[in-house]
Amino acid sequence: MRLTRDAVCADIAEQLYMEPEEVAASESFFDEGLDSVGLLTLVERWRELGAEVAFVDLAERPTLDAWWQVLARD
Amino acid sequence: MTELALTAAQHGIWTGQQLDPRSPAYNTAEYIEIHGPVDVDLLMAAIQRAVADAEALSARFIDTDDGPRQILEPRPWSVHVADVTEQAALDWMASDVAKLVDLADDPLFAHAVFRVAEDRFLWYHRVHHILLDGYGLALVARRVAEVYTALAEGRQPAEHEFGTLASVVDEDVTYREGPLHQRDGDFWVDYQQTRPAPATLAGRTAPLARNVVRAVADIDRPTSDLLRDVAKSARANWTEVLCAAIATYLRRMTGAAEISLALPVMLRTGSVALRVPCMVLNVVQVWTDFTENPSLVAVTTQVATHLRRSRRHHRYRYEQLRRDLRLVGSQRKLFGPSANIMPFDYGLRFASNPSVVRNVSAGLVEDLAFNVYDRADGQGLRIALDGNPNLYSPANLAAHVRRFGVVLRRLLELPEKPVGEVDLLLDDERDLLLHKWNDTERAWPAGTVVDLLDARVATTPDATALVACDGTFSYRELDDRVRRLAGVLAARGAGPGDVVMLLLPRTADAIIALFAVLRTGAAYLPADPDYPARRIEYLISDAHPRLVVTTTALGGDLTAPTVLLDDLDEKATVAELPVIDPDQPLCLIYTSGSTGQPKGAVITHRAMVNLFHHHRTEMIASERTKAALTASLSFDTSWEGLLWLLAGHELHFVDDDVRRDPADLLDYVHEHRIDFLDVTPTYATELLAAGLLEPGRHRPAVLALGGEAAGPGLWTALRTAPDIDSFNLYGPTECTVDTTWARLADSPTPVIGRPIGNARCYVLDEGQRLLPPGAAGELCLAGVPVSAGYHNRPELTAERFAHTEFGRLYRTGDLARWRADGQLEYLGRVDEQLKVRGFRIEPGEIEAALLTHPAVGQAAVLAQADRLVAYVVPGKDEPDPAALRRHLAERLPDYMVPPVYVTLDRLPTTTSGKLDRAALPAPTIAATAGRTPSTERERSLCALFADTLGLPEVGVDDDFFALGGHSLLVARLLRGIRDQFGTRLGIRDVFDAPTVAHLVQRMDTDTPVRHPWEGIDLAAEVRLDPEIVPTGAPRTGPPRSVLLTGATGFLGAFLLRELLDRTDARVHCLVRADDTAAAEERLRASLRRYGLSEKDLDRVVPVPGDLAEPGLGLSAEDFRRLTEVDVVLHNGAWVNHLEPYARLRAANVTGTEEVLRLAAIGGAVVHFVSTCDTVVAVDGNPPVLDESRRVAPESLLANGYIASKWVSEGLVLAAAERGLPVAVHRPSRVGGHSVTGVGNPDDAFWSLVRAMLVLGAAPDTGGHVDLVPADRVAAAIVHLLPGHGLTYHLTTPKPLAVSTVLNRLRDRGHTIAEVSATEWARRLDAAAEHDDSLALAATHVHTRPADAAVAFGRHNVEAAGIEFPPIEGAVLDAYLDHFGHTGFFPPPGGRP
Missing domain, CATH: 3.30.559.10 (Chloramphenicol acetyltransferase-like domain)
Incomplete structure (x- = not known):
């Protein structure tokens, strides 16, 4: 897997048109305007980079820490 | 569990x-x-x-x-x-x-x-x-x-x-019962409220099908990468860009200003459903607005913004929203097409094996669904376009998905460009639209209409050019008058650059004047004498004619110099005539204006000559024939007839009475063998109902339709009819009469066809860009036919005539689309202009006229079916319909005066403040509250008026025309009066006495009504002139000469043939004709009509005469000559089962007396052809009706014809008592030839059978019909010559069961259900209201009871060795074949 935490943060920031610091501090990406389609887009991108993760895995706790936990699992 | x-x-x-x-x-x-x-x-x-x-x-x-x-x-x-x-x-x-x-x-x-x-x-x-x-x-x-x-x-x-x-x-229940539910509902109801109905590519709705059609296109990797780039620049997700692209595609292909899409939403995040396999999917609506001509990026922003704002409310069920908006059970859809963009690969691995998911079916589709899937081979996206098969064919969808792929790429390449500028065409389409389908350049000789006239006069100067009520003219004669009048006009100042108005009645002079104006180099402006004075004044003030050519009667108060044709100075100066340039104006034709004032389109010689050459190539017959001009000269369509005249055909300028009554026009066509007619589809439908395609009747070889859209029923009826070539011609007045043309035979459904020579057609969107074949847009015309513009209206001209990359275009305001075969289909109007019965009407013009009346505050005018309805909001006073009608009649042509007026408190408007025409209520109140009828006849006639006018009721003093009656409805009214009251009135009668009160008076002075011989003592009618006594010895031996009457009738033709074949006699035929030659022609025509040979006609002596006239209409010499015949076979009579006895008397009764007189002088044997109906009593019959039977007159069937035959038989019997040798033949129903089946379609029985086929149903009363074939009847009668002293019942021993006929027809594929007699009569009456061909059958049902169950005594015929074959079997088949071939019977499985 070629993902790094910073890269993940940058992807989210790009998706939500936010700053990386804001992304790290966010308590819920859904509150920032992330929707299912947006999440699916991110999932697809990360899978392309080798992560084995599904929508379901990320949808429940939409914070950077929770997501890095899931993504780094492998 | x-x-x-x-x-x-x-x-x-x-x-x-x-x-x-x-x-x-x-x-x-x-x-x-x-x-x-x-x-x-x-x-x-x-x-x-x-x-x-x-x-x-x-x-x-x-x-x-x-x-x-x-x-x-x-x-x-x-x-x-x-x-x-x-x-x-x-x-x-x-x-x-x-x-x-x-x-x-x-x-x-x-x-x-x-x-x-x-x-x-x-x-x-x-x-x-x-x-x-x-x-x-x-x-x-x-x-x-x-x-x-x-x-x-x-x-x-x-x-x-x-x-x-x-x-x-549970979570669902919590939501539904919680506070968010209402809030979410309010959001969506508010969002949807003021939106228009969703636009779709099909342009219509249809029920759900049970399956789905699918077409697929792939989007390659570079394009999907581009998609993501554009998403970035729009700060949106790529799915939103794709959604915007789909909306844009719909916008460009439908022209709708706002586009609705349906987006499915997953609703899994933030819900327990995240981890439950179940069904929670919902659909939300996205509207995009294109009125500001946005770019793809701008549309994407609209989508993204809406999704962001609405996300919190996505849980609200769309089914519930539909209920909230009260759309359940209505045709109106809630959403537009779906955009299902869920292209995410699961990327699942089964152990170490990778996998790809492929969709098979996404479920049902109401209209259209754009499904987007990831191709998951890293190569891009797949679009699966699913459609409702009731709306889209597989070919349609394939074309759309292919085009969408191309358009998507073009949009993505220039995402900041206004989407209105992106090209929709696939590469091969451009060539098709610009070149192949507009490949109309023709090198026809240019010139002027005057040149055409000169050429024609030089080629066939002595041929008849024009036949009008006031004279017949050869080309030379016509042109002499034209030149003379032109000289007079030129001397009075008319010349190039001028307009000369023609205000003339419908006579040859009008056409002479038209060409005369052209010869002066001026343009003519036709004004209908029926126009109100105000309108004529307006035309004068707008066009400033140099002269008005008119008559003393019409030219009274005009404010322009007049030339009075009925008061022309014989010695008036004539001036020389100029050479005319093809680009000079030919005429100025005014059409309705949307802001109130009509506008004049200027047509040039060049354009008209171009049309001439086109029609000559495609439509005008090459051999000389006769054409009819039925249109008013104030319409440009009148040039259809005039062009035929210039092409060398005899033009009949049909007068007003005849051209307005379909039945009279058809008689004229038949009598004069007219081979070209140009009519509106509305009128063509009336002609069909009046018998245009009746077998045995001459039909024009060429029929042109124009002026309004042709419906599919009319189209099918005409295109399948043999011996008539029908054309559909389309074109606004601004483009010289016709700009597109179609031969009906070339298309199973209505089309307006292809551009004429040197014309071009383009279907454009609002931005004047080419639309692809199949997409609806405004039809714009280019080329030679396009007018120079409107007279005196530069701004209007600039608005409608545009210079574009396609050349100078006229924007028709008509919606059209190209078919795959390169023919255009007409789809309706872009704006409010109406076509009522072929008349072009801008409601704005009528509304403007209404607004000039003080009682009108606001006005709106609609067309409903064939009729105009005016909606009025009161102004200073309460509006009175009669007063408004009068007010409008003083300003507008009669066809523009609405018959119906509805008063409203306010006019309904849409949310944008525009008049909401769709919300105008249908009128329910009667147009009038006049005096009510007081007698039975007044009541019946009021009902007939109301029925004809389509109104709930009509008062006794109401003016038929004021209530919306026009000339076609007058014809219908007259037919109704004839059928109901037995009285024949003419159009003149209705014009002169247009109210029920006056018309009833007029009817009372005519023949008695109701009972066919009301007020007549039939017994007393049997009075043979005492001078009729035999003077010589009766003739004996085989007849050497025979006088045959009625030889041109149905049975008569067979009798003539039989006499020629069976005997050596010379046959003298009494025929109504002007002279011997005409009489002979009628005899030949009659033989031909019934498929009989014309040989041995040298033994025939045609004798022009008339049974109804004293002395048979013969000179004393001729009458005396005929007394020398051996036998008089008196078959002639006026056969009509609807006329009262009094009208049939002269021909049938007096005629018989004259025949007896003639026979008595020379001793000829008289064989009289009567009918077996004379022995049938209405009040009871013995089991066998003997040949010697004679019923009391009061027992006769209530039928004027039968009564006339009964009286005639009485005369013949009286003659027999005085010693004259006579015989009486009583045939039953005479059917067609026993072998060829050729028969008489006027027969009541067969017209009832036809009605059964048309209705697909028959009464279950069964019954029998006594049919004897005409050839066998004729053979029997001729065989019996010159015997005398007996009466013969020429009937069949075994009448044909009606069920046998019906079953034989069923065998041939006809569907005939059995219903009760009352139900059948009800259905027939209902259908006869709309189909005059059934009206005849309906009348027969009511006035003539079914063949009574009687048996005719046949002693005498049997003794004479005469037999008639049973009809079932070969003879019946011959009849059915014949009626099928001639089109009298509809084809099996189809409606006529």
Whole structure:
């Protein structure tokens, strides 16, 4: 897997048109305007980079820490 | 076992399925293609496990008093496994997805595993949408992969992490009962409220089908990369860009200002449903607005913004929204097409084997769905366009999806460009639209109409050019008058650059004047003498004619110099005539203006000559024929007839009375053998009903339709008719009469065809860009026919005539589209202009005129069916319809005066403040509250008026024309009066006495009504002139000469033939004709008409005469000569079962007396042809009706014709008593030739049979018909000459059962249901209201009872050795064949 935490943060920031610091501090990406389609887009991108993760895995706790936990699992 | 309520989403599916329980459309299915060696047993086990884990899959659904419930109860099931080719697997899947499942009993899912290769396996999964949506399917697929992987690696699969279905149901209930529900509902209702109906590519709605058609296109990797780039620049997700592109495509293809799309939303995040395989999918609406001509990026922003704002409210069910907006059960759709952009690959691995998911079916589609899937080979996206097969054919969809792919690429390449500028055409289409379909350049000689006239006069100077009520003119004679008048006009100042108005009655002078104006170089302006004075004044003030050519009667108060044709100074100066340039104006024709004032289109010589050459090439006959001009000269369509005149054909300028009555016009066409007619489709329909295509009647070789849209019924009737070539011609006045043309035979459905020579057609969108074939847009015309513009109206001209990349265009305001074969279809108007019965009307012009009346504050005018309705909001006073009608009649032509007025408090408007025409109520009140009828006749006539005018009621003093009556309705009224009252009135009568009160007076002074011989003592009518006594010895021996009357009638033709074939006699035929030659021609025509040979006519002596006249209309010399015949075969009579006795008397009774007089002088034997109806009594009959029977006159059938025959028989019997040798023949119903079947279509019985075929039903009364073939009757009669002293019943011993006829017709494929007699009569009456060809049958049903069940005594015929064949079998087939071939009977399975 070629993902790094910073890269993940940058992807989210790009998706939500936010700053990386804001992304790290966010308590819920859904509150920032992330929707299912947006999440699916991110999932697809990360899978392309080798992560084995599904929508379901990320949808429940939409914070950077929770997501890095899931993504780094492998 | 668990029982649960349904989720809201499931409820929506449940309700949908109940509407069509046998539809498989709710099955969704996909398959996963696994690459690599798969252990099928393990896969099956994994599938079984996953299904067991997903409890929603075990549901079945039952209906209870509390609504539907689901019972979760696992049942055994198995996976279908097969080793097959990929195609066989796909075929299996296609058939499986169409399986019907019963929600209460059947398993609602299925699985299959196909081994299509050693390392390729397909796992197919079908599930009813009520169980799972797409996300749910994905959860199950993931679980299968997880379990398989564990099993394949020898591990125990982990426990599933699915939540319960019950938790989802509970969450639903909480939402529905909570405060957010109302808030969300309000949001969507508010969003939807003021929106228009969603636009679709099909342009219409249709019921749901049970299947879906699909067309697929792939989007390559570079394009999908571009998609993501544009998304970035728009700060949106690429799915939103794609959504915007779909909306843009719809916008460009439909022209709608706002586009609605339906987006499915998953609703899984923030919900317990995140981990439950179930059905919670909802659909939300996205509107995009194109009025500011946005770019793709701007549209994307609209989409993204809306989705962001609305996201919180996505849970609100769309089914509920539909109920909130009261759209349930209405035709109106809630959403536009769907955009299902869920292209995410599951990317599942089965052990180490990768897989790809492929969709098989996404479920039912109401209209259109754009489904976008990831091709998952890293190569891009796939678009699967699903359509409702009731709206789209597979070819349609394939074209759309291909075009969408191309347009998407073009949009993405220039995302900041206004979307209105993107090209919609595929490469080959541009060539088609610009070149191939507009390849109309023709090198025809240019010139002027005057040149055409000169050439024609030089070529055939002595041929008849014009036939009018006031004279017939050869080309030379016509042109002499034209030149002379032109000289006078020129001397009075008319010349190039001038306008000369023509205000003339419909005589040859009008046409002479028209050409005379052209010769002076001026343009003519035709004004109809029926126009109100104000309108004529307006035309004068707008056009400033140099002169007005008119008559003393019409030219009274005009404010322009007049030339009075009936007061021309014989010695007036003539001036020289100029040479004319083709680009000079030919005429100025005014059409209705939208702001109130009519505008004059200027047509040039060049354009008219171009039309001449086109018509000459395609439509005008090459051999000289006769053409009729029925249009008013104030319409440009009058040039159709004039062009035929210039092409060398004899033009009949048909007068007003004849041209306005379809029956009279057809008589004229028949009598004069007219071979060209140009009429509107409305009028053509009337002509069809009046018998245009009746067999035996001459029909024009060429029929041109124009002026309004032709309906499919008329189209089919004309195109399938033999011996008539029909054309549809389209063109606004601004483009010189016709700009497109079509031959009806070239298309099964109505089209306006292709551009004429040197014309070009373009279908453009609002931005004047080319639309692809099949897309609807404004039809714009270019080329030679396009006018220079409007007289005196530079701004209006600039508005309608535009200079574009296609040349100088006229924007017609008509909607049209190209068909794949390069013909154009007309689709209606872009704006409000109306066509009523072929008249072009701008409601604005009528509204403006209404507004000048003080009682009118606001006005709106609509067309409803064939009639104008005016809606008025009161102004200073209360509006009175009669006063408004008068007010308008003083300002507008009669066809523009609405007959119906509705008063409203306010005019309904749309949210944007524009008049909402669709919301104007249909008028319910009667147009009048006049004096009510006081007598029975007044009541009946008032009802007839009301019925003809389409009004609920009519008062006794109401003016027929004021109530909306026009000339076509007058004809209908007259037919109704004739049928109901037996009185024949003329159009003049209705013009002179247009109210019920006056008309009744007029009718009372005419012949008696009701009973056919009311007020007449029939017995007293049998009075033979005492001078008629035999003077010589009776003739004996075979007849050497015979006088035959009625030789041109049906039986008469057969009698003539028989006399010529069977005897050596010379046959003198009494024929109504001007002279011997004409009489002979009538005899020949009659023989031809019935398929009889014309040989031996040298033994025939045609004698022009008239039974109704004293002395048979013969000179004393001729009368005396005829007394020398051996036999008089008196067959002639006026046969008409509707006329009263009094009108038939002269021909039938007096004529018989004259015949007896003639015969008595020379001793000739008289054989009189009567009818067996004279011995049938209405008040009871003996079992056998003897030949010697004679009934009392009061017992006769109530039929004027039969009465006249009864009286005639009386005269013949009286003559017999005085010693004259006579014989009487009483045939029953005379049918067609026993071998050829050629017969008489006027026969009442056959017209009833025809009515049964048309209605597809027959009365169950059965009955019989006594039919004897004409050739056999004629043979019998001639055989019996010159015997005398007996009466013969020429009837059949075995009458034909009506059921036999009907069964024979059923054998031939006709559908004839049996209904009760009353029901049949009711249906016939109802149908006869709209179809005059059935009116005849309807009248027969009511006035002539079915052949009574009587037996005719046949002693004398049997003694004479005469036999008639039974009709069933070969003879009946011959009859049915004949009626089928001539088109008298409709074809089996089709309506006429």
